[in-house]
Amino acid sequence: DGGITQSPKYLFRKEGQNVTLSCEQNLNHDAMYWYRQDPGQGLRLIYYSQIVNDFQKGDIAEGYSVSREKKESFPLTVTSAQKNPTAFYLCASSHTTGNYGYTFGSGTRLTVV
Amino acid sequence: KNEVEQSPQNLTAQEGEFITINCSYSVGISALHWLQQHPGGGIVSLFMLSSGKKKHGRLIATINIQEKHSSLHITASHPRDSAVYICAVTSSNDMRFGAGTRLTVKP
Numbered sequence: 108d109g110g111i112t113q114s115p116k117y118l119f120r121k122e123g124q125n126v127t128l129s130c131e132q133n134l135n136h137d138a139m140y141w142y143r144q145d146p147g148q149g150l151r152l153i154y155y156s157q158i159v160n161d162f163q164k165g166d167i168a169e170g171y172s173v174s175r176e177k178k179e180s181f182p183l184t185v186t187s188a189q190k191n192p193t194a195f196y197l198c199a200s201s202h203t204t205g206n207y208g209y210t211f212g213s214g215t216r217l218t219v220v
Numbered sequence: 221k222n223e224v225e226q227s228p229q230n231l232t233a234q235e236g237e238f239i240t241i242n243c244s245y246s247v248g249i250s251a252l253h254w255l256q257q258h259p260g261g262g263i264v265s266l267f268m269l270s271s272g273k274k275k276h277g278r279l280i281a282t283i284n285i286q287e288k289h290s291s292l293h294i295t296a297s298h299p300r301d302s303a304v305y306i307c308a309v310t311s312s313n314d315m316r317f318g319a320g321t322r323l324t325v326k327p
Binding site for chain 1: 222224229251253255260261262263264265268306308314315316317318319320
């Protein structure tokens with residue numbers, strides 16, 4: 108079945124280390140997105156990509172980096188520059204034309220200690 | 221002020237009760253989405269609507285474009301409906317999310 112796979116589900120890292128979160132989709136969607144979710148807040152957009160080898164900053168891109176070398180994959184790196192990295196991270200994908208909804212992954216909970 | 225506001229923030233109901241969750245938005249939209257997030261964190265799309273009303277089982281979603289308001293109703297609520305319900309709107313190529321309503325249905 109088609110869908111989005113995020114891995115790992117839980118991730119622990121020491122402060123100061125970079126960490127990369129995986130997101131893979133087999134839906135043939137052109138657009139992919141990374142969101143951060145904090146308690147009591149709506150999802151906030153970190154980065155998005157509408158086509159391979161191109162991506163745009165979202166509302167809270169500082170301290171994060173992404174790549175889009177393949178249509179299926181959109182990994183997110185949380186760098187040591189991110190001041191408060193502990194959060195729940197969600198990946199999503201969608202078509203870029205027409206009024207389609209998003210498909211979400213199951214999320215990665217990152218804890219930095 | 222957030223572009224998407226949901227109310228209530230938390231809601232506790234007894235099994236069988238009729239539940240309403242409200243969403244107001246302040247931007248022009250192409251569609252409004254109701255999403256469900258279970259404790260594990262994954263998000264499932266319940267409805268996408270741009271006008272009128274949609275029904276799926278015990279769930280009903282309505283939208284009033286003129287008033288920029290949508291409601292999600294759950295009839296005959298059940299403990300398995302316990303989850304966070306999120307309202308989101310799409311405009312251009314962007315999706316904006318409400319903070320969510322945490323629903324707990326007690327047996």
